[in-house]
Amino acid sequence: MDRLMEILEELRPDVDFENETGLIKDGILDSFDIVALVGELNDEFDIEIKPSDLVPDNFNSAKAMYALVEKLMDE
Amino acid sequence: MYISVLDWLDETAKKFPEKPAFFDDKHSVSFSRFQEITKSIGTCLASRIPAGSPVVCMSGRHCDTPAYFLSIVRAGCFYAPIDSTMPDYRLRQMISVVDAKYMLVDRENYEKATQLGFDGEIFIAEDMADTPADEALLSKARENMNEQAPLYVIFTSGSTGVPKGVITSHQSLMCYIDAVSEVLEVDETDVFGGQAPLDYIAAVRDIYLPLYTGASTVIIPKNIFSMPNELFSMLNEYKVTALCWSVAGVSLPAKLNAFSESKPEYLKKVVFSGSVMPGKYLRIWQDALPEVTYINQYGPTEATASCTYHIVDEIADDATVLPIGKPYKHYSVTVITPDGKKADVGETGEICVSGPCLALGYYGNAEKTAQSFVQNPLNSNFRELIYKTGDIGSFDENGVLHFHGRADRQIKHMGHRIELEEIESTAKAIEGVSDCCSLYQKEKELLYLFYTGEADKKAISLYFRANLPAFMSPRKIIPLEELPTLPNGKIDMTTLKSYFK
Numbered sequence: 001m002d003r004l005m006e007i008l009e010e011l012r013p014d015v016d017f018e019n020e021t022g023l024i025k026d027g028i029l030d031s032f033d034i035v036a037l038v039g040e041l042n043d044e045f046d047i048e049i050k051p052s053d054l055v056p057d058n059f060n061s062a063k064a065m066y067a068l069v070e071k072l073m074d075e
Numbered sequence: 076m077y078i079s080v081l082d083w084l085d086e087t088a089k090k091f092p093e094k095p096a097f098f099d100d101k102h103s104v105s106f107s108r109f110q111e112i113t114k115s116i117g118t119c120l121a122s123r124i125p126a127g128s129p130v131v132c133m134s135g136r137h138c139d140t141p142a143y144f145l146s147i148v149r150a151g152c153f154y155a156p157i158d159s160t161m162p163d164y165r166l167r168q169m170i171s172v173v174d175a176k177y178m179l180v181d182r183e184n185y186e187k188a189t190q191l192g193f194d195g196e197i198f199i200a201e202d203m204a205d206t207p208a209d210e211a212l213l214s215k216a217r218e219n220m221n222e223q224a225p226l227y228v229i230f231t232s233g234s235t236g237v238p239k240g241v242i243t244s245h246q247s248l249m250c251y252i253d254a255v256s257e258v259l260e261v262d263e264t265d266v267f268g269g270q271a272p273l274d275y276i277a278a279v280r281d282i283y284l285p286l287y288t289g290a291s292t293v294i295i296p297k298n299i300f301s302m303p304n305e306l307f308s309m310l311n312e313y314k315v316t317a318l319c320w321s322v323a324g325v326s327l328p329a330k331l332n333a334f335s336e337s338k339p340e341y342l343k344k345v346v347f348s349g350s351v352m353p354g355k356y357l358r359i360w361q362d363a364l365p366e367v368t369y370i371n372q373y374g375p376t377e378a379t380a381s382c383t384y385h386i387v388d389e390i391a392d393d394a395t396v397l398p399i400g401k402p403y404k405h406y407s408v409t410v411i412t413p414d415g416k417k418a419d420v421g422e423t424g425e426i427c428v429s430g431p432c433l434a435l436g437y438y439g440n441a442e443k444t445a446q447s448f449v450q451n452p453l454n455s456n457f458r459e460l461i462y463k464t465g466d467i468g469s470f471d472e473n474g475v476l477h478f479h480g481r482a483d484r485q486i487k488h489m490g491h492r493i494e495l496e497e498i499e500s501t502a503k504a505i506e507g508v509s510d511c512c513s514l515y516q517k518e519k520e521l522l523y524l525f526y527t528g529e530a531d532k533k534a535i536s537l538y539f540r541a542n543l544p545a546f547m548s549p550r551k552i553i554p555l556e557e558l559p560t561l562p563n564g565k566i567d568m569t570t571l572k573s574y575f576k
Contacts, residue, residue: 011550013533014540027160027298030545032323032489032520034301035330051303051336059301 001066007040008062017062024056034059041065047072078222079245081148083286084110091263091289097138098293098313104138106289112142114208116200117149120179121216122209123196126151129173129228129438133157133166133188134181134200138294140273141282143179143200148226151216152177155228155240156274159184164542165238166191169230172240173438222246228438229276231376232485232493232547236500240438241276247379247432250405252283257404258370258384259317259344263289266341268315270295270324276376277349277490280319290317300324303333310339318342321349321490329356334363348372348381350487351478354395361390373399373478376492377447377462378428382406383476399468399478406430408476409461410468415452418469423479426468427451427461434462486515488522489546498524498539498547505530505538510558512566513549516575522549525571527557551576 008017015028023029029037037059038049047069058068077083084106087096092107104112124130130147132154134140147154155173157166170178176195180188188197223244230238255261261284269292271277281292293313299305306328309315318325325347328334345360345367352371360369374381385400402408407429410418418424429451436444451459467479484495498513507530514523524535532552539548559570 013536024298024302029301030297031300031327032546035327036550038301038331051331051333054302054304054331056298056302 001062003044004041004066004069005062007037007044008065011037011040021061023061024059029059041069045069045073047075076222077249079148079217079220079224080145080226080249080283080286081113081217083249083283084113084145087286087289094263094289095291096285097141098291099136099138100296100309102138104142106285109142109145111208112139112204113145113149114210114213115206116143116146116179116198116203117213117216118209119203119206120147120150120152120177120198121212123198124150124152124177126216126219127224128152128177129155129175131155131157131170131173131175131178132180133159133178133184134273135159135183136273136294136297137181139181139200139204140294143181144227144282145286146200147179149213149216151218151220153225153227153242154179155230157230158272158274159187161544162541163191165544169238169240172230172238173228220245222249223435225435229274229376231276232491232497233443234484234494234496234500236497239440239443241376241434242436242438243379243434247434248279248283249287250430250432251379251381251403252279252287254403254405255280255346255372255381255384256284256288258386259284259346261288261290261317265290265316266313267292268295268310268313268318268320269293270300270318270320271490272297275491276380277319277321279380280346284319300327301331303328303331304337307333307337307339311341314341315339316341317344317346319346319348322347322352323349323488323490325360326353326356329359334359338363342367344368344370346370346372346384348374349490352397354391354397355393357387357391357395357397358393371397371399373476374428375462375464375466377434378406378464379432379434382408382428382432385475396477398471398475400475402476403432406432409451409453410470410476411452411461417453420472421469423467423469425482426464426466426476426478428464429459429461433460486517488515488520491544491546493522493547498522498543498549501539501543502526502535505535507531508535512558512568512571514568514571514575516551516572519575521551521575522547523551523553523571523575524549525553525555525558525574527555530554 088106088110095103228240233239269281369387372381410424412424509528511526559567
């Protein structure tokens with residue numbers, strides 16, 4: 001989780017990732033943020049985020065992203 | 076002969092009254108309703124503001140917004156669209172560039188408009204949208220309008236730190252739309268999938284192709300571009316046949332491996348512009364959708380969206396650099412060498428554009444206008460303006476134009492045009508930044524800021540986010556003890572580039 005928070009913090013220092021729960025729903029992260037993030041998560045955690053993983057529920061909060069990363073690391 | 080885009084709208088509304096002109100994810104608006112809205116709001120505006128006024132329009136990403144733009148036109152005025160999600164500081168700059176006295180907003184943005192401290196009059200579109208049309212008043216508002224009357228002001232990055240407002244006439248816009256519609260063979264059966272922000276130059280295709288031809292545009296919500304399955308299912312639900320997207324937008328599904336799980340089923344044409352299309356992403360589209368016609372477009376806002384096009388006839392690979400092609404109808408393109416001569420075949424020079432597609436200039440900025448819109452140096456016999464794009468190009472033996480980069484420090488990032496000097500002048504306003512240099516790492520699509528001074532990285536980033544559009548905020552902010560310099564004292568950008576991670 002710490003590493004994920006570092007990546008998010010570096011990506012968008014202006015966003016409160018601890019508390020935000022509508023990162024996609026409220027348009028806080030834009031498409032270009034997501035593309036950059038997906039690339040970094042794939043590299044950092046050696047996972048492959050597929051189109052079917054790219055749904056708002058998986059990216060609306062840091063917690064949801066962490067759950068997705070954990071799930072994909074188990075696969 | 077058509078005088079204004081209102082002639083197109085009125086004709087199309089007569090031909091296809093019940094057909095939807097625009098959709099968003101919740102609603103749609105038919106051509107006749109679209110026409111009605113423009114007449115209702117136009118009537119209200121025409122009774123309160125003088126014809127010929129700039130009217131700022133701040134309205135959300137939904138299907139009524141294009142009708143609000145045209146309502147302003149109906150009142151004999153021209154619109155300056157702004158996007159309320161931009162920082163307040165930026166919005167105030169844009170409003171002051173056109174020295175606006177009037178603003179038209181949708182209800183959702185009313186509070187935002189008052190918060191900006193706008194001291195002119197604010198009109199709420201929804202409150203006026205059912206007013207009975209006063210045809211006499213509306214025709215009076217158009218009485219003195221000719222085809223060179225301004226239609227809109229669209230803002231682009233300015234190197235001094237203030238955005239430039241490119242003001243464009245009905246005629247220029249109509250020439251471009253006529254040309255692009257011919258190349259794309261657009262008719263009323265087409266459905267466009269709108270990606271561009273509605274305040275941005277690229278949106279003129281999505282807005283005006285329907286008004287001209289009876290086609291429809293689906294305004295795609297911004298937050299589904301990174302959710303490819305949802306994006307493609309929306310394209311399929313509305314049976315979208317054509318996309319006119321930024322290169323950045325077209326690249327997104329390719330980067331996210333989107334085609335591995337689903338595909339757009341009805342697409343026939345994909346047009347891209349805004350920056351150089353990476354061959355590897357185009358190839359991913361070509362492999363997934365081989366029947367689609369791909370078209371590369373090139374052109375600056377000052378020459379009304381795009382001035383050349385190239386219909387892709389090759390299978391792209393990583394090394395492919397597409398030509399920018401041949402001039403559209405209504406456009407003339409010349410390459411002029413630094414000593415003011417016409418470039419020979421293969422010789423590089425500045426790409427210069429002339430014809431009725433040239434914008435009227437930069438609003439309220441005669442000096443900048445005079446620098447960029449000049450007498451054609453090849454013509455000493457009569458007045459002929461050209462727009463100097465600042466882009467370097469060359470014609471090959473087949474008369475096909477090729478792009479070779481910029482003469483200055485302007486870059487293209489995420490589909491937007493950015494003057495790196497504008498980022499620097501913003502950074503220098505931050506307390507604790509003594510000197511800085513902004514550079515672009517093209518391969519990774521990353522904006523950098525190198526700086527010296529006591530300021531904290533995070534504080535700089537927050538300042539950018541609060542004062543510049545998101546696409547202009549550097550992602551990499553690197554503090555240095557000092558900036559490397561060349562013997563002449565200028566910043567050594569080559570050395571700085573070696574610091575890219």
